[in-house]
Amino acid sequence: MNKSNKFSPEVKERAVRLVQEHRGEYSSLWAAVESIAPKIGCVPQTLLEWVKRAEIDVGERPGTTTAEAQRMKDLERENKELRRANDILRTASAFFAQAELDRKLKS
Structure with a gap:
């Protein structure tokens, strides 16, 4: 299965940063993701995966890093x-x- 990279790494980083910066303003991570995803132009599930991947990469969440x-x-x-x-x-x-x-x- 070949994934197309519709979003540049810079856009992904910016989107993740937005979620992390504004996370406290929402009742949950999912609420923050749902609010920010349309502004980036992606579906919430995609943005949530980016956020999870970023958290794994910096050691905030268990898992295999990139x-x-x-x-x-x-x-x-x-x-x-x-x-x-x-x-x-x-x-x-x-x-x-x-x-x-x-x-x-x-x-």
């Missing part, structure tokens, strides 16, 4: 590439070993 998630993704990609390279090397090694055996038998 940096940790990216590092895991990079390591998984590298692991997949290394496994593929090992398979190729294993296949090539078997091929050349068989070729060497065939050559010895023909002599």
Whole structure:
């Protein structure tokens, strides 16, 4: 699933900052999000996710930070590439070993 980035990082940061700055003026986080989301031009659920992600990234909420998630993704990609390279090397090694055996038998 490919997400389009309709909002720039600057807009997201500004929206999160607005929620955090005005949070005390509302009865709940959701009330603040519902009030500010239309001003940014996004749905409240999206803004709430941005706020939660920002809180996780600064350590105010438990969870995997954006940096940790990216590092895991990079390591998984590298692991997949290394496994593929090992398979190729294993296949090539078997091929050349068989070729060497065939050559010895023909002599």
